[in-house]
Amino acid sequence: MPEFPDLVVLARSCDEALKGKQISRVQIAQPKCLNLSPAALADAVVGQAITGVRPRGKWALFALDRGDILAINLGMGGEVRLHSADAEPDLARERAVLRFADEDQLWIHFWWFGHVHLVPGGDLSSHPQLAKLGVDPLAESFTPEALGRLLAGRRGALKRYLLDQRFLAGIGNVYVQDILWHAGLHPLTPARDLGSADISRLHRAIRHVLDEGIRWGGGPGERDVWGVEGRYAEHLQVGYRTGKSCPSCGTTIEELRVGSTTSYICPRCQPDPRLAAR
Ligand SMILES: [Zn+2]
Incomplete structure (x- = not known):
């Protein structure tokens, strides 16, 4: 299960690779990993661009340009991987796929306990799990x-x-x-x-x-x-x-x-x- 350093590394690489990419399509193979219906998620995020990615606890937070956050928790055995347009995801393995306007794709996979959650307006205090997280151990406030x-x-x-x-x-x-x-x-x-x-x-x-x-x-x-x-x-x-x-x-x-x-x-x-x- 990834921990904070792993999330820092993943979020930095996502920030570098994905910033500015506009989501054009969402494919969901495991609806139970969402906190809303696949159709509602697509309605909310398609057309939005990723403005930055940062870690929070065991989550990676993808900030979107209309203010929402897509919060991904990899659970056990999870991966978030960038692929080019010609790769074909195995939807028996990947739980969710984000396709971008430039045709790159982000495949999200986990074996157990993973989440792909929309946080409307980016208000983390409204999210049941993120709201309860304690201090970031690398934050200045952690003395x-x-x-x-x-x-x-x-x-x-x-x-x-x-x-x-x-x-x-x-x-x-x-x-x-x-x-x-x-x-x-x-x-x-x-x-x-x-x-x-x-x-x-x-x-x-x-x-x-x-x-x-x-x-x-x-x-x-x-x-x-x-x-x-x-x-x-x-x-x-x-x-x-x-x-x-x-x-x-x-x-x-x-x-x-x-x-x-x-x-x-x-x-x-x-x-x-x-x-x-x-
Ligand atoms: Zn010793």
Whole structure:
């Protein structure tokens, strides 16, 4: 599932490739991924040009020239890919296809849980999912103090809040692994136990790991609009590296279940708070 760095990369590539293109036709193979009927979507967007594309959490927001936003969430196994006029989409695979006045096409595919939603007038506060998203972790307003306020008094495991889209928009189970490792924190640490030095380290780790994800073009299996695959997989520190050595201390990386997700940790760099308390 794409996370914030992957969406940054995808949105930048879409912005570069699609800005100024006018939508001339919409083909919908999976109506349930829409928040209105296929005919109503076509009525709303045909004739509008894309003026810019930006990321928000795990969504890519396509701004249209009459003020609407087309919000795309790739769910699981999703791709947004630019094709030229002569390519023929397989409508058993693609969920939606946008055709442009210059005859280029945008194919939108996902296996599960994807959305292609119209946000009339671009009013994100009117959209049930986008309205609930928490702070953008790369925004200037996301300071160590803001992170401290989000976590203050929370008795649950730290990892749970980092993955909660109502707190921080866009962090998922790929990037969270290296964030916790860089911060030297165990995923089960109760959030309210973090001191201000922990919060500062965690804030720095969030910014660093997300920036690395963007720098390497996105995470494992994630692609930009031209199909270029991200290379962050080659730069994972502990994530998905069970049995390998910690890059910092050489201890063997372990995996554990945290809620419904798997965590990958260095047991030395990220000591279990339950053991420390004994
Ligand atoms: Zn280590």
